[in-house]
Amino acid sequence: MTVYHYILASQKFLLEEEPLEEVLVERTRDYEEKGKDIDFWLIKQPAFLEAPEMAAVKAKCPPTNVAILSTNEQFITWLKLRLEYVLVGQFEAPSDTISDPLASLSTV
Structure with a gap:
């Protein structure tokens, strides 16, 4: 199994x-220059919130939510420090x- 941070x-x-778009575009460019595989994703209405173990998290989320998901914990920590x-x-x-x-549960 893989650990996903969000x-x-x-x-x-x-x-x-x-200005999240510019952050993600810059990070994508950096990864391409370094030959790294993308390890982050933006997901509207993430389906993982439907899992029973995520009920407490889902209860705290607004109805129209979005997740940045990554296998890179440092990237998520950096985003958390940048976003309140x-x-x-x-x-x-x-x-x-x-x-x-x-x-995603989103149809758009």
């Missing part, structure tokens, strides 16, 4: 109020309750 926040906060209004956590997947960590 930040969660409202879509409005992460996608409209914060986010939840941070981790989970292991694939598991019986989280078969696809990158799945």
Whole structure:
């Protein structure tokens, strides 16, 4: 199993109020220059929140949420320090309750 680290926040906060796009574009460019595989993903309405063990986290989230998910804990820690209004956590997947960590409930 792989450990996935995440930040969660409202879509409005992460996608409209914060300059998150430029952070992700810069990080993607850096990875490409270094020949590194991408180890982070932006997921609207992440399905992992539907797992029973995530019920307490889901209860704290706004209804329209977005997650930045990564296998790189340092990247998530750095984002948390940069962004104030986010939840941070981790989970292991694939598991019986989280078969696809990158799945989304969003149809858009």
